[in-house]
Amino acid sequence: MTLKLGVPSKGRLMEDTFAWFGARGVTLQRTGSDREYAGAVSGVEGVELILMSAGEIPRELASGRIDLGVTGTDLVREKIALWDEKIETLSELGFGHADLILAVPRFWADVSGLDDLDAVAAAFRAEHGFRLRIATKYHRLVRDHLREAGVADYQLVDSQGATEGTVKNETAEAIADITSSGATLEANHLKVLGGPPILRSQATLFASKTSGADAGLMAMLTAKLGL
Amino acid sequence: MSGTPAIRAEAERLFALFQSAGAVSVEAAILQPSEVLLDLYGEEIRARAYVTSDPELGEQMLRPDFTVPIVQAHMQDGAEPARYTYMGEVFRKQEAGSERASEFLQVGYEVFDRANPATADAEVFALFAQAVGDAPLRASIGDIGVLIAAVQGLETSARRRAALMRHIWRPARFRALLDRFAGRAEMPEGRAELIGALDGLDLAQIVQGAGPEIGLRRAGEVTARLAALREDMDAAPIPAGQISAVNAILNLTDSADKAAGQLAEIANQFPAIKPAAQGFAKRLNALKERGVDVAALTYEGSYGRTSMEYYDGFVFGFAREGAAPVASGGRYDALTRVLGQGRAIPAVGGVIRPELLVEGAS
Numbered sequence: 001m002t003l004k005l006g007v008p009s010k011g012r013l014m015e016d017t018f019a020w021f022g023a024r025g026v027t028l029q030r031t032g033s034d035r036e037y038a039g040a041v042s043g044v045e046g047v048e049l050i051l052m053s054a055g056e057i058p059r060e061l062a063s064g065r066i067d068l069g070v071t072g073t074d075l076v077r078e079k080i081a082l083w084d085e086k087i088e089t090l091s092e093l094g095f096g097h098a099d100l101i102l103a104v105p106r107f108w109a110d111v112s113g114l115d116d117l118d119a120v121a122a123a124f125r126a127e128h129g130f131r132l133r134i135a136t137k138y139h140r141l142v143r144d145h146l147r148e149a150g151v152a153d154y155q156l157v158d159s160q161g162a163t164e165g166t167v168k169n170e171t172a173e174a175i176a177d178i179t180s181s182g183a184t185l186e187a188n189h190l191k192v193l194g195g196p197p198i199l200r201s202q203a204t205l206f207a208s209k210t211s212g213a214d215a216g217l218m219a220m221l222t223a224k225l226g227l
Numbered sequence: 228m229s230g231t232p233a234i235r236a237e238a239e240r241l242f243a244l245f246q247s248a249g250a251v252s253v254e255a256a257i258l259q260p261s262e263v264l265l266d267l268y269g270e271e272i273r274a275r276a277y278v279t280s281d282p283e284l285g286e287q288m289l290r291p292d293f294t295v296p297i298v299q300a301h302m303q304d305g306a307e308p309a310r311y312t313y314m315g316e317v318f319r320k321q322e323a324g325s326e327r328a329s330e331f332l333q334v335g336y337e338v339f340d341r342a343n344p345a346t347a348d349a350e351v352f353a354l355f356a357q358a359v360g361d362a363p364l365r366a367s368i369g370d371i372g373v374l375i376a377a378v379q380g381l382e383t384s385a386r387r388r389a390a391l392m393r394h395i396w397r398p399a400r401f402r403a404l405l406d407r408f409a410g411r412a413e414m415p416e417g418r419a420e421l422i423g424a425l426d427g428l429d430l431a432q433i434v435q436g437a438g439p440e441i442g443l444r445r446a447g448e449v450t451a452r453l454a455a456l457r458e459d460m461d462a463a464p465i466p467a468g469q470i471s472a473v474n475a476i477l478n479l480t481d482s483a484d485k486a487a488g489q490l491a492e493i494a495n496q497f498p499a500i501k502p503a504a505q506g507f508a509k510r511l512n513a514l515k516e517r518g519v520d521v522a523a524l525t526y527e528g529s530y531g532r533t534s535m536e537y538y539d540g541f542v543f544g545f546a547r548e549g550a551a552p553v554a555s556g557g558r559y560d561a562l563t564r565v566l567g568q569g570r571a572i573p574a575v576g577g578v579i580r581p582e583l584l585v586e587g588a589s
Contacts, residue, residue, distance in 0.1 A: 081323035106438030110452040115415035118400075122393055123452060124444055131269065132444075143274055150400025152393065155270050167442040189438050194417060 001214045002048040003221060006060055006069035009037050009051035013203060016095045017070045024225045044224050046217040055079075057206075062086040064211035067218070074100055074178060074201035078138045088207045091227050096203030098178040100138055103190040105167055105174075113194045114149040117174070121153040124173065135159035135172035138198070142176040145198045164188040230332050230582055237581040238314050241334040241358055245312035248354055250336055253311045255296035257318075261286035264295060267565065268536070277318050277329075289318035293335050294537070294559070295566070298574065301339055302567035308340035311576075327551065328582070337576030339563070344573050345506065348541040348558060349513035351575050355545065355554050356519060358579055362587050364545040364553055366523070368483055369530025370510075371395070371557070372540040373490060373503045377473050380499020383408060383465045386455060396536035398529065405473065410464030422460050430454060472497035479528035486526035487511050510541060537562040541575065547587065554579035 007028065008014045018028045026043045030036075030051065039049030050066060057071040058079045070093065076083050104111050111120055121132040132154045136142050139156050146154065157172050164184050166172040176198065179185055185192065205225075207213070230238070246252060258279075264272050276291040290296070293313050301309060314334045321327040336354060340347045356366065378391045387408050394401040406412035425433065430450040440446045475493050479486055490504040511521050531542030540558030547553070556577020564571035 085324075105441050105444070107434055107440055107446065108444070108449055109434050109437040110421075110449050110456060112417040112421060113415055115418075119390070120444070120452065122390075123448065127448060128443060131266070139273075143270055147271065150394065150397045150403070152269055152397070155265060156273070170443050173442050173444050189441050191438075 001217070002046045003068060003213055003217050004048050004050055004066040004211075005041070006050045006052050006057045006066040006071075007039070008054035008057070008070065013054060013070075013096055014051070016203065017093070020093050020095070021225070026221075026224060044221055046214070047221060058083070058087070061206055061208040062210065064208050067208055067211045067213035068221075069206050069208075070203060071206065072096060072098070072178075072201045073204050074098070074138065074141070074199055076204075076206065077199060078141050086209055088209055090205045090207050090222065091225070093203040093205060096201075098180045098201050099197035100141060100176065100178050100199040100201060101197045102134070102142075102174060102176045102193040103164075103179075103185050104193060106189050106191045108191075111193070114146075114151055117193065118149070118151040118153075121151065125153045131155040132174065133157045133172040134174045134176055135163050135166040136176035137163070138176060138178075141198055164190060231585075234332060234582045234585050237585050238332045238334050241579055241581060242312060242314040244358055245334065245336045245354070248310070248312075248336070250310040250312035253297060253300065253313050255290060255293050255300075255313065255315070257290050257316070258284075258287045259290050259296060260284065261288050263299070263566070264288055264291065267295065267562075275320055277320060290316075291319055292317055293333060293578070294337070294562070294576065297335075297337055298559075298563055298566045301337075301572075302563060302570060305339060307572065308338070308342065310339075311335075311337045332581050333578045334581060335576060335578040337574065339572050339574045341573055343513075344540070344558070344575070345510040345513040347573070347575050348510050349517045349519070351556060351577055352514060352541075352543050353517040353519055355543070355556065355577050355579065359545050359554055359584060362545075362553070362584060364547060364587075365525065367525045367527050367530050367544050367546070369527050369542045370503070370507050370540060371531055371538050371542060373476055373500055373507060374473075374528070374532075375539060376500045376503035377469075377476055377497065380497065381465050381469055381473075384459065384462050386459065387462065387465075396532055398532055405465075405470065408462075408465050409467070409470045411470075414460075418456070419460075422457055425453060425457055469497060472500070476500070477528045479526065481526055483511060483514075483521045483524035483526045531557055543577070551583070553583040553587070 007017050021028050028049050029040055031038045031040045037051040039051050041047045041049045054071045055075060057069040058076045060066045061069045062080045076087060080086060111117060124132040134154055135157050137158065137160050142156060159166055163175045163177045165188060166175060168188065261278065277289040278286060280286050297311055297313065312335060316330055317333050318330050321329050336351060338347045338351055374395060378388060381388055391401060391404055394404060407414065430453045434446045434449045472493050479489055481489060487508045490507055494501040494504040514521050531538045537559045538557035539561045542557035544552040544555035554577060558575040560573050563574050
């Protein structure tokens, strides 16, 4: 029996994860060629490294096919209903910070918060004959947030990438997306809506509550990681 | 196919009862085009209905209710007056962890009749009372029409009345707006600064200076709203007496016969609701004529405000204490206008869930 640890398979997120574990005496590394998704673990017993898409890690944790995984809070909350019954937060890792925010064109001088967005949505629908479109891939989180605030007369349109460009391309009037620096928003003539973000996200080490992981191995690993 | 043989048999019994009351049986497709439902209910329906897609037909939903397809069919080629009944499954996503069924049978009865709304309301209510029989259920009624009349009678700008009307079915938001328009709550954060910064400046220039004009919402729409906001800053608060009348309407809970008297009293202070209060009294008489014991009915001023947002008059429900209604319904005149593309007809109806009736009996 081993503990299966899912880690994003590429980019900054993978490198920062490797560094975080490395600083605690657990060495994660890719093996084989650059292109091969295989990994090795040293410094602790019984842990198997599985490199996978960050977007799939929440689902695998929830179903218990992996015991541990590193991914963003945003993805866990968006993808898994009742996530905290299936997944436990072990530690926030202190990198991969990003906020899920709503943004509108900068020239909308009349809009600073959700209250304005709601009023604009009503006027937009009356003027254009359809509901104001908000482009996002975070449907659940955005819908819950807007329901809570009592925003009506909008619709979500799916956007899996280049979301900031949708307003200029006239496929949406506003967007909801993850932003870390705001530079992309700025470059696309958008501004963040005032008030707290929909969600503050960061890279987090999660454990599955459904995988039936070996308690001894888990205790050894968490002790080693100082959790 | 949902339901045990007992539930099916109960559904058949109700279906036959509604037919014997003079309704024509009708069918509706299980797959409904998303567009109409989305337009009507908004994004929330995506959280509540099962959505699927077809490469040819586009986004489809598993029928979340019968009302919309039945009204559509009637508005296209229905005779007048008309009474319809239907029986079949509806599909609703439930909150994660909820014990509620996501697929269940509904049997419904809908009346499209211009002649006399009060008697049509009474006819539907009495029929549903007969359908649930002596099951130990609490019968509640309400009247969204009274609240609508109150909002439309408020002494304030047309814009403020429209904002309140739009949120009648979202109680928390409605309350926040009402408090603000009464001058009892702050304007949204940043509003005063925004308006202050506009002082004496050309609005079009402000918009132009804020950033390049992108997207379908045009600069003219932004300046128009800025002008509206500036105007709204100077609007007088809604008179305190009218706010307390609205609160009295919302908080009124009493037996239906006493509620009629109380509504008449509120109408003396706030004459705008007089016709609606009289309509309520007329309906109560129609119910009595049908043999309904109105003293045993509970009137709730806020009944029907959090469910589907198409009821705009009489509303009713039969439920066990603290449980989902076994049967519910109401008047939805505005819906026929929306789906009738210019044509409209007064309509009232309701649905009953046979499995909840059977559950209660066993």
